[in-house]
Amino acid sequence: MREKILNIRIIEIFIFTILWVAVFSVPFFNQRIDNTVNWGKVIGEWITMLSFLVIFVLNTLFLVPKFLFQKKYSSYILLTFLAIVFVIGVTVSLRQIITPPQPLGMTPMDLGPGMPPMELGPGMPPPQGYKPLSPPVPKSLFMVFIDNLILSLLVVGVGTAIKMVSQWLNEESKRKDLEKEQLKTELALLRHQVSPHFFMNTLNNIHALIDINAEDAKNTIIELSTMMRYLLYDTAHGQTTLKKEIAFIESYITLMKLRFPENVTVTIDIPESINDIVIPPMLFISFLENAFKHGVSYKAESYVSFMIRQNDKQLNCNIKNSRHSHIESYDQSYSGIGMANIKKSLKLLFGNDYTLNIIENDKEFEVQLTIPVHENKMYSY
Numbered sequence: 001m002r003e004k005i006l007n008i009r010i011i012e013i014f015i016f017t018i019l020w021v022a023v024f025s026v027p028f029f030n031q032r033i034d035n036t037v038n039w040g041k042v043i044g045e046w047i048t049m050l051s052f053l054v055i056f057v058l059n060t061l062f063l064v065p066k067f068l069f070q071k072k073y074s075s076y077i078l079l080t081f082l083a084i085v086f087v088i089g090v091t092v093s094l095r096q097i098i099t100p101p102q103p104l105g106m107t108p109m110d111l112g113p114g115m116p117p118m119e120l121g122p123g124m125p126p127p128q129g130y131k132p133l134s135p136p137v138p139k140s141l142f143m144v145f146i147d148n149l150i151l152s153l154l155v156v157g158v159g160t161a162i163k164m165v166s167q168w169l170n171e172e173s174k175r176k177d178l179e180k181e182q183l184k185t186e187l188a189l190l191r192h193q194v195s196p197h198f199f200m201n202t203l204n205n206i207h208a209l210i211d212i213n214a215e216d217a218k219n220t221i222i223e224l225s226t227m228m229r230y231l232l233y234d235t236a237h238g239q240t241t242l243k244k245e246i247a248f249i250e251s252y253i254t255l256m257k258l259r260f261p262e263n264v265t266v267t268i269d270i271p272e273s274i275n276d277i278v279i280p281p282m283l284f285i286s287f288l289e290n291a292f293k294h295g296v297s298y299k300a301e302s303y304v305s306f307m308i309r310q311n312d313k314q315l316n317c318n319i320k321n322s323r324h325s326h327i328e329s330y331d332q333s334y335s336g337i338g339m340a341n342i343k344k345s346l347k348l349l350f351g352n353d354y355t356l357n358i359i360e361n362d363k364e365f366e367v368q369l370t371i372p373v374h375e376n377k378m379y380s381y
Helices: 002-030 039-068 073-098 141-191 198-214 214-234 242-259 283-293 339-350
Strands: 264-269 302-310 314-322 356-361 364-372
Touching: 002 039, 002 141, 039 073, 039 141, 073 141, 198 214, 214 242, 242 264, 242 283, 242 302, 283 302, 283 314, 283 364, 339 364
Parallel strands: 264 302
Antiparallel strands: 302 314, 314 364, 356 364
């Protein structure tokens, strides 16, 4: 998060620098005539622009963060106005001292067609009958102050707008980081949310198997231990390999079969060759657990199928289960979290790069999930 805030600050400083370099270059090019620069006028305009820069910096670095963003609107408006008045007053006074108005000479006298106008020095008397044009009346200090006040308000508006955009980007970055932290918590809960009833029933089945077939009971304990190790250690970092995830699912299905009679058909369709890819853990188990929960009947023929297909850029998972009229309709509770939370987690993990389709009718419920994959690449979430 600190790196993101630092990057936003760097971008903000870069924009400010480019903006003010461009502003300060305008007088230089405006006062450049025939490769000669009127440095007196340039310096005078730079003094005025320096006042705008002071107001801009004071507003963006102090007044906006300390007052406007803290919702102290009255204090912000008052202090901003006082700062503008003070800086402009000092600048106008300083400009009058450093660059006093230059005396105006007489306007050139027109000598007629074909003759260049004759320059008259300030000490030369005008010829008889010649009436020079009246020199322009300079602006009063009050009008100069008003002009600078209007420009200062525009500068404050631009600086405040840029600062608010920067603040919005900063808050948006924090919000996304908080969402990712929340996602980590939700996924951590999901990893440990395999139904307690599953473990309870599995232990009961193991207890029954001890008297019937001790060897099968031992193998079942090993399967359960492997699953617990996977949940506690292999998924602790929020990522796992596809091979480990499939091994966990196969162990899960093996133990689930202990609970159901022979009229329940469970099929697993997984390619023999699987690439070494890294995925977020526990993506499929909530759908699979729901399939066993709602799709199996002890009285009627039932089935659950799990299929995975992989190509260069996508991983497709398809889960189907039978539906029975005497089983309570789906309440969209997947492993203790709602479908909305699952979709939210997928959204935060993959953005718009995933596809989730749920197809259901009176006899079958099907989940189709497609996620992007990257070979030998860790997810950053």
